[in-house]
Amino acid sequence: MTKKISILIVDDEESVRDSLYSWFIEDRYHVECAENAKVALSMLESESFDIILADIKMPGMDGMEMLRRIKAMRKESIVIMMTAFATVDTAVQALKDGAFDYVTKPFDPDDLSHLIRNAAKLITLADENVVLKEKVMMLENVEDLVGKSDAMQKVLGQVESVAQSNSSVIITGESGTGKELIAKAIHSNSPRKFFPLVSVHCGALTESLLESELFGHEKGAFTGAMYNRKGRFEMADSGTIFLDEIATISTKMQIELLRVLETKRFVRVGGNKEITSDFRVICATNKDLKNMVEKGTFREDLFYRLNVVNIHIPPLRERVGDIPLLVEYFIKKYCTSMNKPPIKIDSAALRRLEEFSFPGNVRELENMVERAIVIGNGKKIQVRDLPLEKNLIDSSAESLDDHEKNHIFQILTKYDWNITRSAKALKVDRVTLYNKIRKYELKSAEDK
Amino acid sequence: MIQQQITLISFGYFRKDILEVIAEEVKHQFLLPVIFREGRLDLSEFYDPARRQYNGNRLLKQVDAEFSSDAAKTLGLFSVDLFIPILTYIFGQAALNGRTGIASLYRLSNERYGIEPDDKLLLERFTKEVIHELGHTFGLVHCINPSCVMHSSNYVEDIDQKEQHLCMPCRHKISIPDFDD
Numbered sequence: 298m299t300k301k302i303s304i305l306i307v308d309d310e311e312s313v314r315d316s317l318y319s320w321f322i323e324d325r326y327h328v329e330c331a332e333n334a335k336v337a338l339s340m341l342e343s344e345s346f347d348i349i350l351a352d353i354k355m356p357g358m359d360g361m362e363m364l365r366r367i368k369a370m371r372k373e374s375i376v377i378m379m380t381a382f383a384t385v386d387t388a389v390q391a392l393k394d395g396a397f398d399y400v401t402k403p404f405d406p407d408d409l410s411h412l413i414r415n416a417a418k419l420i421t422l423a424d425e426n427v428v429l430k431e432k433v434m435m436l437e438n439v440e441d442l443v444g445k446s447d448a449m450q451k452v453l454g455q456v457e458s459v460a461q462s463n464s465s466v467i468i469t470g471e472s473g474t475g476k477e478l479i480a481k482a483i484h485s486n487s488p489r490k491f492f493p494l495v496s497v498h499c500g501a502l503t504e505s506l507l508e509s510e511l512f513g514h515e516k517g518a519f520t521g522a523m524y525n526r527k528g529r530f531e532m533a534d535s536g537t538i539f540l541d542e543i544a545t546i547s548t549k550m551q552i553e554l555l556r557v558l559e560t561k562r563f564v565r566v567g568g569n570k571e572i573t574s575d576f577r578v579i580c581a582t583n584k585d586l587k588n589m590v591e592k593g594t595f596r597e598d599l600f601y602r603l604n605v606v607n608i609h610i611p612p613l614r615e616r617v618g619d620i621p622l623l624v625e626y627f628i629k630k631y632c633t634s635m636n637k638p639p640i641k642i643d644s645a646a647l648r649r650l651e652e653f654s655f656p657g658n659v660r661e662l663e664n665m666v667e668r669a670i671v672i673g674n675g676k677k678i679q680v681r682d683l684p685l686e687k688n689l690i691d692s693s694a695e696s697l698d699d700h701e702k703n704h705i706f707q708i709l710t711k712y713d714w715n716i717t718r719s720a721k722a723l724k725v726d727r728v729t730l731y732n733k734i735r736k737y738e739l740k741s742a743e744d745k
Numbered sequence: 746m747i748q749q750q751i752t753l754i755s756f757g758y759f760r761k762d763i764l765e766v767i768a769e770e771v772k773h774q775f776l777l778p779v780i781f782r783e784g785r786l787d788l789s790e791f792y793d794p795a796r797r798q799y800n801g802n803r804l805l806k807q808v809d810a811e812f813s814s815d816a817a818k819t820l821g822l823f824s825v826d827l828f829i830p831i832l833t834y835i836f837g838q839a840a841l842n843g844r845t846g847i848a849s850l851y852r853l854s855n856e857r858y859g860i861e862p863d864d865k866l867l868l869e870r871f872t873k874e875v876i877h878e879l880g881h882t883f884g885l886v887h888c889i890n891p892s893c894v895m896h897s898s899n900y901v902e903d904i905d906q907k908e909q910h911l912c913m914p915c916r917h918k919i920s921i922p923d924f925d926d
Contacts, residue, residue: 310830312802312829312830313830313831315802316802316829316830316831316832317831319829319838319840319841320829320831320832322841322886323841323881323886323887323897324886324887324897325886325887379831402830402831403828403830403831403832403833404831404832404833405832405833405834405899406832406833406834406835406899407899407900409831409832410897410899
């Protein structure tokens with residue numbers, strides 16, 4: 298899909314507007330005209346144009362003033378100034394004020410074609426740059442989907458088969474299981490991959506903010522709305538919109554969302570112009586939407602509209618077999634980003650991780666590994682580098698002595714068997730600590 | 746296929762044999778009957794003394810108002826130097842998806858560029874320009890295929906680079922069957 302370049306022609310002479318209009322329309326551009334700067338600026342408030350071709354001498358606001366205002370509104374706009382009375386001063390001033398080029402009327406047909414082609418090339422490159430950056434990020438994210446367990450392989454299989462379609466998808470799973478990563482994987486494997494994946498965290502926004510975020514708003518729609526703003530649906534045109542925490546949206550928003558999903562048309566907050574956008578919807582939630590439908594807190598029609606395909610990501614505790622792979626992947630990831638040589642994980646530490654319940658799922662494991670690399674000795678991740686103490690109290694230790702023994706051992710391990718620092722942490726003197734070590738026959742790993 | 750006819754109207758003197766060759770090629774490209782008329786306009790009304798050229802925008806409007814009908818695509822043939830206010834010259838122009846176009850052979854002859862006259866080449870260029878402008882009246886925009894007659898040409902050399910016919914995609918766009926059909 299190639300983007301159609303849009304051009305706005307601003308000139309007070311009708312014949313010039315008509316001539317340029319006819320010329321550009323034959324070259325497949327989307328063209329609109331304005332007879333003066335005021336009309337042009339008001340058009341630019343509701344619609345964005347890739348290239349603005351403006352006359353300098355116009356009654357009322359001149360082209361130079363309009364150029365400054367356009368640049369203040371949208372810095373990246375490409376504005377080409379035209380004049381029948383060229384002077385070096387105005388040319389220099391126009392370029393200083395941010396004009397892309399300055400041309401004298403009338404121009405050779407070939408010069409005009411070249412000028413517009415160059416501007417269009419710049420726009421295409423800028424767009425490509427954005428898409429490529431997103432693509433690079435996405436590739437990293439797809440790589441983040443690590444797992445050889447049957448459960449994870451099933452999820453990856455579903456991602457592959459659903460990616461090529463346009464169907465709505467609901468991704469369910471506990472917090473931290475990687476729902477957003479799955480959404481990114483679906484998008485980056487779909488035909489929409491060269492267009493944006495726009496994420497909206499519905500739970501983080503109030504109803505009115507979410508409305509403005511999704512649909513955009515017009516200047517003056519509410520206090521503080523100083524400029525027009527594109528909504529996320531508009532930004533996701535030709536791409537995908539990812540609505541995270543969909544279960545948190547209000548009943549009113551559910552109705553509005555249903556309407557947009559059905560028609561793919563909407564109006565900005567405070568506006569009256571209908572906007573069409575071609576997007577695919579992927580939602581995520583850690584709630585049981587079906588249960589919410591039964592309770593009447595989530596609209597049934599919206600649920601069925603969204604739930605064309607359901608992908609459930611199992612919690613990490615149900616795919617313990619993936620933990621070694623994930624640990625290895627996170628070690629590689631963080632050692633690379635911290636410029637450290639790759640390190641290993643102690644088998645005891647890995648065993649402890651496999652025994653851990655991970656209520657925060659993969660995200661918690663990732664944070665644990667990152668922390669261990671930061672605070673560890675730089676050679677091997679040890680049990681002491683992992684914040685598992687509180688969760689892994691030996692259930693067989695029932696007596697007070699057993700607990701004391703475990704606690705002293707953990708502190709000694711934590712301080713690398715440095716008696717002074719361990720005694721200080723335990724708030725006992727060194728002699729007492731030595732006595733306890735003898736009493737419980739505690740030994741460091743090296744002494745064993 | 747659009748059930749219409751094409752009317753070519755000559756303004757000023759054109760050799761009959763040249764017009765016949767153009768008409769034959771136009772008929773072959775659009776598969777429509779082509780008829781000829783001679784038109785009369787006081788061209789001095791369209792002359793811009795400052796530019797010493799003829800205003801293409803106004804001529805197009807005049808031909809459309811005086812000579813065109815909804816039943817046909819009409820193309821005015823001229824031999825004067827055409828311009829539009831924003832450009833130094835044009836070879837021709839047409840209303841996109843409209844009913845009227847104009848084309849001039851003034852800038853198509855080798856003599857304008859200090860080269861030996863070549864009547865055959867001039868005829869080829871003019872035929873291409875006529876088909877190109879008629880293509881616009883059928884709603885065709887500039888084609889990216891460099892050999893298609895609808896490819897944009899700003900110089901006569903550009904016209905020489907392209908063929909005299911519409912490419913397959915352009916033919917399909919206006920529902921003209923393939924040559925083999």
